[in-house]
Amino acid sequence: MPKNIKIPEPEKNLKFIDTHCHLGGLPHPKRDQLPSDEQQYKDFFKNGGAYIITSSINNNTLDLILKFIIGKERMGFTCGWAPQTVTYTPKFQYEGEWKKWVDYIEGNQEQYLAIGEIGLDFHHAKTLEKRNKQVTELKKIFELTVSNNKPYVLHVRNAAEHEFDRVNPKHRFNNRDGATKEILNIIKEFNVNPKIVMWHCFSGPQEYGISLPKQGYMLSIPSSAYSINKWRRVTKNTPLNSLLTETDSYYQHPYLRGPVNVPLNVKYSIAALAFSHNVPQSIVSERTIENAIKFFDLDID
Numbered sequence: 001m002p003k004n005i006k007i008p009e010p011e012k013n014l015k016f017i018d019t020h021c022h023l024g025g026l027p028h029p030k031r032d033q034l035p036s037d038e039q040q041y042k043d044f045f046k047n048g049g050a051y052i053i054t055s056s057i058n059n060n061t062l063d064l065i066l067k068f069i070i071g072k073e074r075m076g077f078t079c080g081w082a083p084q085t086v087t088y089t090p091k092f093q094y095e096g097e098w099k100k101w102v103d104y105i106e107g108n109q110e111q112y113l114a115i116g117e118i119g120l121d122f123h124h125a126k127t128l129e130k131r132n133k134q135v136t137e138l139k140k141i142f143e144l145t146v147s148n149n150k151p152y153v154l155h156v157r158n159a160a161e162h163e164f165d166r167v168n169p170k171h172r173f174n175n176r177d178g179a180t181k182e183i184l185n186i187i188k189e190f191n192v193n194p195k196i197v198m199w200h201c202f203s204g205p206q207e208y209g210i211s212l213p214k215q216g217y218m219l220s221i222p223s224s225a226y227s228i229n230k231w232r233r234v235t236k237n238t239p240l241n242s243l244l245t246e247t248d249s250y251y252q253h254p255y256l257r258g259p260v261n262v263p264l265n266v267k268y269s270i271a272a273l274a275f276s277h278n279v280p281q282s283i284v285s286e287r288t289i290e291n292a293i294k295f296f297d298l299d300i301d
Contacts, residue, residue: 198217
């Protein structure tokens with residue numbers, strides 16, 4: 001954080017919802033730096049948590065989540081097939097894993113809150129072939145699920161300029177918003193209602209922080225917005241009724257880079273939004289909880 005910017009710490013007694021994390025379902029290399037998943041769950045509700053939503057990215061993480069949430073109150077999950085899964089799953093495993101995921105989402109719609117995370121990631125997919133593969137698989141997901149009346153959680157990461165495909169320099173993906181435009185075209189193609197779509201960990205470009213909410217989309221703000229001005233800037237002019245809070249933990253720590261975050265830190269998303277919108281933290285807390293309950297149709301007393 002620049003030295004001349006001092007964002008107030010999260011206030012005590014805030015209530016909050018983490019709409020996107022990976023608690024219970026994401027193995028990571030720095031386990032010894034974190035409390036156990038069980039302790040993270042307890043800490044979250046002991047300190048103001050109202051509900052927590054964890055996200056799978058493939059079958060392995062889904063299996064872990066299904067075991068972890070047994071007996072857990074005020075916790076739900078989304079069922080995802082992430083763009084990284086499309087890019088990195090070995091070819092000899094892909095069809096079998098895909099069929100297993102399809103069987104689950106078709107046969108267990110009452111168990112999960114949303115489809116996601118799904119989307120496009122042109123940082124991990126650096127060649128035109130791999131980016132086209134992500135587009136093809138994303139279309140298959142929408143074709144399969146569009147009639148299910150479930151919300152969607154999107155992972156959208158545009159290629160940085162140094163990640164443009166130099167072999168195919170004129171391709172439409174080689175733009176600062178190439179992934180964003182492509183996914184909007186796909187959503188339009190399958191006639192998906194923007195009101196049931198959440199852009200997880202929204203990172204811009206900045207103009208979309210204004211245009212997307214006008215279309216009805218929800219944008220989710222990570223805990224890292226507390227220390228990274230870019231995360232605050234891209235949603236500075238987004239109405240509060242279009243915003244949600246998340247941690248994406250174990251990633252997006254309020255101060256640090258890397259996988260060391262916990263769901264309790266979602267309170268830093270509230271502090272960041274209160275600062276960027278110049279409103280009390282209590283108002284952000286109240287509004288983002290209302291937004292999450294409405295978007296995911298949560299049953300909270």
